[in-house]
Amino acid sequence: MLELLFNSLVNGILFGGVLALLAFGMNLIFGVVKIIHMAYGQCIMLGMYFIYSLVQLGMPVICACLIVIPILGLLGFLLQLLVINPLLKAKADPLTQLLALAGLTIVFENTVQIIWGADIVGVNVQFPIVHIGSIYLRISNVIAFLGALIVLFGMYFLLNHTYLGLAIRSTAQDTESARLMGINPRLIYYVTMSIGGILTGVIAAFFSPIYAVHPHFGGSFTLTSFIIVVLGGMGNMVGGFIAAFVIGIVTSVAAAFTSTEIADIVALVAFVVVILIRPQGLLGIKVIK
Amino acid sequence: MLEIRNLNVQYGKFHALFDVSLRLFQGETVVIVGSNGAGKTTLLKTISGLLQPTSGTITFLGARLERRPAHEIVGLGIAHVPEGGRLFSQLTVLENLKVGSYLERARAEFPAALKETYRLFPILEERKRQLVDTLSGGERQMVAIGRSLMSRPQLILLDEPSSGLAPRIVSRVLEFVHQIKAHGYTILLVEQNVRKALQLADRVYLMESGRIQREGTGQAFMEDPYIKKAYIGL
Numbered sequence: 208m209l210e211l212l213f214n215s216l217v218n219g220i221l222f223g224g225v226l227a228l229l230a231f232g233m234n235l236i237f238g239v240v241k242i243i244h245m246a247y248g249q250c251i252m253l254g255m256y257f258i259y260s261l262v263q264l265g266m267p268v269i270c271a272c273l274i275v276i277p278i279l280g281l282l283g284f285l286l287q288l289l290v291i292n293p294l295l296k297a298k299a300d301p302l303t304q305l306l307a308l309a310g311l312t313i314v315f316e317n318t319v320q321i322i323w324g325a326d327i328v329g330v331n332v333q334f335p336i337v338h339i340g341s342i343y344l345r346i347s348n349v350i351a352f353l354g355a356l357i358v359l360f361g362m363y364f365l366l367n368h369t370y371l372g373l374a375i376r377s378t379a380q381d382t383e384s385a386r387l388m389g390i391n392p393r394l395i396y397y398v399t400m401s402i403g404g405i406l407t408g409v410i411a412a413f414f415s416p417i418y419a420v421h422p423h424f425g426g427s428f429t430l431t432s433f434i435i436v437v438l439g440g441m442g443n444m445v446g447g448f449i450a451a452f453v454i455g456i457v458t459s460v461a462a463a464f465t466s467t468e469i470a471d472i473v474a475l476v477a478f479v480v481v482i483l484i485r486p487q488g489l490l491g492i493k494v495i496k
Numbered sequence: 497m498l499e500i501r502n503l504n505v506q507y508g509k510f511h512a513l514f515d516v517s518l519r520l521f522q523g524e525t526v527v528i529v530g531s532n533g534a535g536k537t538t539l540l541k542t543i544s545g546l547l548q549p550t551s552g553t554i555t556f557l558g559a560r561l562e563r564r565p566a567h568e569i570v571g572l573g574i575a576h577v578p579e580g581g582r583l584f585s586q587l588t589v590l591e592n593l594k595v596g597s598y599l600e601r602a603r604a605e606f607p608a609a610l611k612e613t614y615r616l617f618p619i620l621e622e623r624k625r626q627l628v629d630t631l632s633g634g635e636r637q638m639v640a641i642g643r644s645l646m647s648r649p650q651l652i653l654l655d656e657p658s659s660g661l662a663p664r665i666v667s668r669v670l671e672f673v674h675q676i677k678a679h680g681y682t683i684l685l686v687e688q689n690v691r692k693a694l695q696l697a698d699r700v701y702l703m704e705s706g707r708i709q710r711e712g713t714g715q716a717f718m719e720d721p722y723i724k725k726a727y728i729g730l
Contacts, residue, residue, distance in 0.1 A: 384584065387575075388599075
């Protein structure tokens with residue numbers, strides 16, 4: 208019993224690290240471009256299909272991953288150019304923006320279904336399972352966890368110690384004031400969406416050895432990262448980081464003692480309870496109107 | 497240095513500025529007085545590129561501004577300190593000043609500009625690690641003015657630097673303006689506190705309902721019976 212709890216806690220922390228990276232990208236996009244990227248998980252799904260196809264063509268998994276990461280960065284750039292810019296230009300209200308991006312998920316999922324079919328496919332790489340004492344660890348999860356933390360640290364450095372990061376944070380806080388500093392918000396939006404795209408590529412690379420992919424794979428990850436972003440306090444990076452571990456641990460522990468289906472319910476209930484008590488999220492700032 | 501000719505600005509159907517013309521010479525401090533809604537802030541926003549005029553021209557050191565985006569106009573040497581400062585409240589004092597030197601040409605001069613700003617406002621050096629949210633109103637205004645100096649501007653547009661501050665602080669903030677004036681910057685100041693602003697001014701424009709109604713020296717405005725009655729309250 209204690210062993211099970213311990214194992215699920217460790218796995219929850221490992222999962223939480225990946226979720227933290229997942230939610231970071233959505234949070235960044237929301238904070239800067241002020242758009243809820245409803246097709247975020249679908250971009251990851253697309254990345255996993257790209258990796259799968261490259262591996263099918265005979266490429267080593269690691270090369271496939273390294274190629275797909277910049278491709279998804281380009282996808283982020285194209286989304287800004289073709290979808291988000293026209294919405295911003297037309298001063299579309301938030302509902303229209305949400306619907307446009309929700310529509311994009313349908314486009315992505317059905318395009319994938321036409322090209323790759325509806326069957327579950329996956330990259331077949333076997334990582335060993337090691338056990339330290341009574342704790343069993345899947346090496347693929349450990350790699351994803353460590354990789355996610357390294358990428359998050361890189362993002363932290365970028366945002367806090369470079370002029371580009373300063374420009375991104377300034378634009379997030381006050382676009383008009385940022386323009387008066389000589390910052391071109393348009394350019395910052397492109398950069399942010401490209402970074403968001405690169406992050407979906409990185410996550411696709413970490414996910415490929417862990418999960419098999421199917422056309423509707425992305426939806427649950429869009430939902431999970433949205434929940435984490437809201438739970439942490441929208442636009443709050445530290446809050447999102449903590450919330451990712453909360454969701455990761457709750458899901459993992461609940462799954463160990465019940466089933467994976469019940470675990471999702473438990474995580475959502477935990478989310479609803481927190482939001483009822485703190486509508487602004489864990490570290491969100493209360494907006495008084 | 498700056499020449500504005502027949503400027504018209506509209507917000508949708510609302511006509512905010514009518515045929516506004518004014519000029520500023522190098523090293524001058526020019527004050528625009530007028531009541532709320534007269535179009536003073538609109539004028540500053542149009543100069544800095546946050547708003548686009550429907551007609552008219554703005555020329556700064558030979559370059560036309562009226563169709564340029566705001567981020568390019570800063571690069572030409574115009575810094576705009578909006579009303580209330582519009583600081584980045586979640587950034588520290590130092591980070592706010594650093595954003596001020598975001599421009600390519602200003603980055604290399606960041607250490608020198610920072611030194612100068614700290615010399616002007618020594619308290620900012622003590623507070624450099626604090627979030628600007630934790631500063632007092634007067635200190636925030638110092639950050640706002642200091643941040644605008646970081647881009648190494650030639651012309652500074654100041655929009656009501658004393659608004660929302662306690663009367664005792666108002667005099668101090670206008671003292672800051674006096675200090676930067678002494679450093680040789682050209683200043684276009686919009687101010688509600690007419691009596692104090694006029695003491696700083698080389699020349700003054702009076703704006704009413706989107707039009708320039710009068711122009712004169714600070715001294716002439718102080719003695720003008722209409723200005724005294726309507727704006728100084730003597």
